[in-house]
Amino acid sequence: MMGDDYAAVKAARVSYGQGLKTPERDRALIFYLMEHGHETPFEHIVFTFHVKAPLFVARQWFRHRIGSFNEISQRYTEIKEEEFYIPENVRVNVPEDRQKAVPVEDEELLEKARSLMVKSFEDSYITYKELLALGVARELARIVLPLSTYTQFYWTVNARSLMNFLNLRADSHAQWEIQQYAIAIARMFKEKCPWTYEAFTKYAYRGDLLEA
Amino acid sequence: MMGDDYAAVKAARVSYGQGLKTPERDRALIFYLMEHGHETPFEHIVFTFHVKAPLFVARQWFRHRIGSFNEISQRYTEIKEEEFYIPENVRVNVPEDRQKAVPVEDEELLEKARSLMVKSFEDSYITYKELLALGVARELARIVLPLSTYTQFYWTVNARSLMNFLNLRADSHAQWEIQQYAIAIARMFKEKCPWTYEAFTKYAYRGDLLEA
Amino acid sequence: MMGDDYAAVKAARVSYGQGLKTPERDRALIFYLMEHGHETPFEHIVFTFHVKAPLFVARQWFRHRIGSFNEISQRYTEIKEEEFYIPENVRVNVPEDRQKAVPVEDEELLEKARSLMVKSFEDSYITYKELLALGVARELARIVLPLSTYTQFYWTVNARSLMNFLNLRADSHAQWEIQQYAIAIARMFKEKCPWTYEAFTKYAYRGDLLEA
Amino acid sequence: MMGDDYAAVKAARVSYGQGLKTPERDRALIFYLMEHGHETPFEHIVFTFHVKAPLFVARQWFRHRIGSFNEISQRYTEIKEEEFYIPENVRVNVPEDRQKAVPVEDEELLEKARSLMVKSFEDSYITYKELLALGVARELARIVLPLSTYTQFYWTVNARSLMNFLNLRADSHAQWEIQQYAIAIARMFKEKCPWTYEAFTKYAYRGDLLEA
Numbered sequence: 105m106m107g108d109d110y111a112a113v114k115a116a117r118v119s120y121g122q123g124l125k126t127p128e129r130d131r132a133l134i135f136y137l138m139e140h141g142h143e144t145p146f147e148h149i150v151f152t153f154h155v156k157a158p159l160f161v162a163r164q165w166f167r168h169r170i171g172s173f174n175e176i177s178q179r180y181t182e183i184k185e186e187e188f189y190i191p192e193n194v195r196v197n198v199p200e201d202r203q204k205a206v207p208v209e210d211e212e213l214l215e216k217a218r219s220l221m222v223k224s225f226e227d228s229y230i231t232y233k234e235l236l237a238l239g240v241a242r243e244l245a246r247i248v249l250p251l252s253t254y255t256q257f258y259w260t261v262n263a264r265s266l267m268n269f270l271n272l273r274a275d276s277h278a279q280w281e282i283q284q285y286a287i288a289i290a291r292m293f294k295e296k297c298p299w300t301y302e303a304f305t306k307y308a309y310r311g312d313l314l315e316a
Numbered sequence: 317m318m319g320d321d322y323a324a325v326k327a328a329r330v331s332y333g334q335g336l337k338t339p340e341r342d343r344a345l346i347f348y349l350m351e352h353g354h355e356t357p358f359e360h361i362v363f364t365f366h367v368k369a370p371l372f373v374a375r376q377w378f379r380h381r382i383g384s385f386n387e388i389s390q391r392y393t394e395i396k397e398e399e400f401y402i403p404e405n406v407r408v409n410v411p412e413d414r415q416k417a418v419p420v421e422d423e424e425l426l427e428k429a430r431s432l433m434v435k436s437f438e439d440s441y442i443t444y445k446e447l448l449a450l451g452v453a454r455e456l457a458r459i460v461l462p463l464s465t466y467t468q469f470y471w472t473v474n475a476r477s478l479m480n481f482l483n484l485r486a487d488s489h490a491q492w493e494i495q496q497y498a499i500a501i502a503r504m505f506k507e508k509c510p511w512t513y514e515a516f517t518k519y520a521y522r523g524d525l526l527e528a
Numbered sequence: 529m530m531g532d533d534y535a536a537v538k539a540a541r542v543s544y545g546q547g548l549k550t551p552e553r554d555r556a557l558i559f560y561l562m563e564h565g566h567e568t569p570f571e572h573i574v575f576t577f578h579v580k581a582p583l584f585v586a587r588q589w590f591r592h593r594i595g596s597f598n599e600i601s602q603r604y605t606e607i608k609e610e611e612f613y614i615p616e617n618v619r620v621n622v623p624e625d626r627q628k629a630v631p632v633e634d635e636e637l638l639e640k641a642r643s644l645m646v647k648s649f650e651d652s653y654i655t656y657k658e659l660l661a662l663g664v665a666r667e668l669a670r671i672v673l674p675l676s677t678y679t680q681f682y683w684t685v686n687a688r689s690l691m692n693f694l695n696l697r698a699d700s701h702a703q704w705e706i707q708q709y710a711i712a713i714a715r716m717f718k719e720k721c722p723w724t725y726e727a728f729t730k731y732a733y734r735g736d737l738l739e740a
Numbered sequence: 741m742m743g744d745d746y747a748a749v750k751a752a753r754v755s756y757g758q759g760l761k762t763p764e765r766d767r768a769l770i771f772y773l774m775e776h777g778h779e780t781p782f783e784h785i786v787f788t789f790h791v792k793a794p795l796f797v798a799r800q801w802f803r804h805r806i807g808s809f810n811e812i813s814q815r816y817t818e819i820k821e822e823e824f825y826i827p828e829n830v831r832v833n834v835p836e837d838r839q840k841a842v843p844v845e846d847e848e849l850l851e852k853a854r855s856l857m858v859k860s861f862e863d864s865y866i867t868y869k870e871l872l873a874l875g876v877a878r879e880l881a882r883i884v885l886p887l888s889t890y891t892q893f894y895w896t897v898n899a900r901s902l903m904n905f906l907n908l909r910a911d912s913h914a915q916w917e918i919q920q921y922a923i924a925i926a927r928m929f930k931e932k933c934p935w936t937y938e939a940f941t942k943y944a945y946r947g948d949l950l951e952a
Binding site for chain 3: 805864867879
């Protein structure tokens with residue numbers, strides 16, 4: 105990563121032709137910026153993450169355009185057998201709200217759903233290997249692989265865009281799986297930029313999963 | 317769409333405090349801009365496309381960050397049975413270049429590969445429906461679906477970014493399927509902005525599939 | 529421009545695999561999107577403006593990066609004599625808040641300030657012409673010109689980015705001059721996209737100058 | 741700054757599920773990426789610069805939208821007397837090419853041009869101070885200040901966007917003053933990312949001022 109809370113302070117103070125002051129005043133400035141929606145100073149804090157996630161999560165992630173991505177290519181790299189996400193948290197839809205999903209409580213149903221998934225992943229993977237054995241190009245053989253297949257990518261993102269990611273993905277409206285990634289990202293963000301994180305959760309965070 | 321060849325001319329001429337002139341001079345200006353890499357005037361020509369494509373194509377498409385996407389949500393919408401891409405053009409890898417893939421010539425192998433794929437898509441779809449029947453949330457049931465599943469999206473993009481898309485995707489290094497989409501996009505682009513298209517293929521196009 | 533309220537509706541409905549419905553439901557969808565911060569559908573509405581503004585306003589305007597600009601070049605085009613902004617609304621700073629400025633009420637002071645400015649613009653312009661007469665390149669001669677000099681540019685921007693512009697510039701914290709431009713932009717936006725405008729001012733507008 | 745030549749290598753190798761190898765192969769990969777226009781891996785190298793430049797240079801600089809800027813505010817900060825750029829390199833236009841400007845050779849003409857400029861800057865500054873003395877708000881008083889006035893800003897930019905900046909500004913078609921800044925930026929870039937710089941000048945640089 106590059107920069108920390110002080111990088112935002114310095115970038116903001118250049119507006120007034122000034123630099124760092126006391127920690128108290130620097131911290132207060134961060135809270136002031138966040139409260140008043142002055143977000144550009146936070147663009148000077150930059151992170152790079154190496155992420156491993158299922159394709160359906162990666163697809164949601166890549167919708168965030170302000171950032172840089174380099175992803176493993178399934179056109180050129182062969183997928184390994186164990187590379188599928190098998191959910192422990194299986195959700196069912198709620199009749200009264202079609203956009204909502206709650207965890208299955210029925211153990212039997214849970215196991216049934218999971219075993220259906222595992223079987224399907226295995227079958228798809230067998231077909232994938234059969235296609236490769238026939239000589240079919242990797243870029244084409246992979247189209248039988250499911251959305252649960254893991255991928256990997258590098259993500260470089262500034263703190264402003266990262267906070268926007270948290271607003272949308274560290275939120276109960278996001279799919280549960282990407283919520284978990286967002287919470288993990290938030291934890292690292294908090295550790296590296298404690299003042300910015302605290303000010304963010306206080307003034308600018310629009311989701312409902314993170315706490316100061 | 318918004319704008320045409322003349323929109324680029326007008327935007328470029330504002331630099332000199334001038335407007336449209338004769339068609340000959342307007343056309344010549346477009347060729348001059350393209351030859352000298354002055355690309356901003358072409359940002360004032362904007363297209364919206366409604367695209368239907370398999371997920372593995374959409375994933376490549378969404379890497380183009382300068383543009384706007386709205387995609388059908390498979391979290392909320394149920395996938396219909398026929399919604400899978402079944403390749404007619406099946407490629408095999410070439411031993412001497414692992415990044416290259418050429419069409420299968422052996423009819424038997426072609427049919428074998430295709431029937432393996434179709435069977436896999438059907439099985440995955442059956443599992444998808446079984447999971448839905450169990451009550452599993454759509455957002456989770458869909459993770460068994462393959463990368464061949466069709467999706468739909470709106471894509472709004474300016475002509476500069478569109479030309480960049482053509483440079484990378486209307487090129488033999490791109491996967492064959494997205495090449496076909498890129499060629500179709502190029503045809504519409506040529507029809508709507510004939511001078512810009514001609515100047516692009518003459519001076520700025522770095523791919524190897526399009527002709528003036 | 530391209531698109532209107534219905535363009536946002538269609539882009540949003542693609543998420544559900546649906547199109548336009550009744551006007552009442554289309555309008556309600558726009559309000560729903562705005563209330564819940566779903567801003568991408570509004571990226572499919574695109575405007576091009578031809579703006580004439582003083583340099584100090586243009587400098588603030590060009591900070592908005594999501595959009596396309598083509599500006600008249602003062603390196604190549606000679607500035608005409610009358611091309612200076614002479615403020616009718618002269619503000620003085622308020623002792624208790626150094627970031628605030630209120631209109632001068634003292635007529636004499638107003639005229640004094642204005643005549644000092646006009647004299648300064650004239651002198652700078654005379655020097656500019658003298659430098660040109662000596663043969664000095666336009667790109668260098670212009671560096672004596674003041675920030676009140678008018679410039680012109682084309683601005684292509686989608687409705688989402690335009691609403692962000694209004695949030696920051698149609699607000700009493702912005703400089704008065706750019707407020708006037710923002711209000712004029714808002715008026716055109718309202719005329720072309722009445723539902724989007726109304727929903728914006730109701731749910732997403734963070735400034736304090738616009739009304740529904 | 742964040743990252744170096746190896747950051748691009750690692751980001752590129754994630755595509756193949758691999759990491760760093762020998763220095764020879766890592767260096768070769770950078771040359772391969774640059775030669776074939778694979779630019780995204782270079783987005784994971786990020787720089788922050790603190791720049792002091794005249795307004796007419798800053799205006800050109802801020803046109804580069806892929807990057808983050810925080811600038812000193814002349815609405816709130818008083819300009820100091822010595823803060824004007826006085827050119828030593830005065831250019832005259834060439835009759836045969838109106839877009840070209842060459843250094844003045846006539847010493848007398850040079851001094852005449854310079855003294856006209858200095859006088860104009862001084863007069864503008866005196867008016868600025870008079871307006872402030874009358875109580876006129878800084879944001880308005882500054883509109884008499886010339887384009888030669890110095891400003892300061894923080895610029896955070898990734899190596900890909902930085903190379904694009906060099907393509908356009910480290911080039912004889914750019915204004916001489918911004919050329920000097922671009923050359924200075926290039927020197928720092930070369931020091932920090934020697935392989936990337938060398939590969940850039942060999943394969944991707946379209947300007948005419950930099951050497952490997």
